[in-house]
Amino acid sequence: MSAYVALSAVLFAVGGVGLLVRRDPLVMIMSIEIMWNAASLLLVAAARFYGVMAGQALVFIVITLAAADVAMGLAIVMHIARRGESVDVDALKELKG
């Protein structure tokens, strides 16, 4: 179990560093995806080691929510790109549509 916890923590930290380091919103969304996956790995490992199916059911929900999250993020990126602005998160100053 501790090996899975360590792997999940490493993946979560890698995703967090990616979120901080990159300025391309696409790659930032991919980093968030890595963090979602680290969380679901921890849930699956906990389900296996405690022998409870609730963990796997929650991972099903986590995967669904991650997909919805990616769709919304990409819609925002597309909206910004179609307005002809640079998709550099440092250059974006306002969220107002």
Place this chain on the structure above:
Amino acid sequence: MTLAVLGAAAVAAALGVISARNPVHCVLWLIAHLAALAAIFLTLSAEFLALIQILVNAGAVIVLFLFVVSLLGPSKEAEGLLARRGEVWPALMAGVVFLGALLVMGLHQAPAPGSVPSGFGSVPSVGNALFGPQLLPFELTALALLVAIVSVVTLAGRSRQP
């Protein structure tokens, strides 16, 4: 041993995602990362979730990413928009501190592995958990998906009229 190989593959692919300069290469690394995670799910006797991980994440979500990458085209800042040099080291330090905190919190109480019940991780057992004890979170997921659909349609429709 299996976990070491698959975990190393997953971490290496995650590092590739956050360090590749071309966004398409980032997407390809993400596919490798998701495949490695699906294999780890298999070792944890979660066959159905491994399949869903491949179908939904490595299938639908990756297609979504590739569509947006190709719609946006090559960015004017061709360097893949890495951070300025002065921002990388603070981010790495924050990541190391964060990792240390996660390990300290997570590692000190690890239960002994139990035996696998029969049918653990199969479709009927996941379905029984999902539509039995976890029904309320499942229904709330439907609500969250509805909110996501409405927001995406609103965002995509509004940009058509300048």
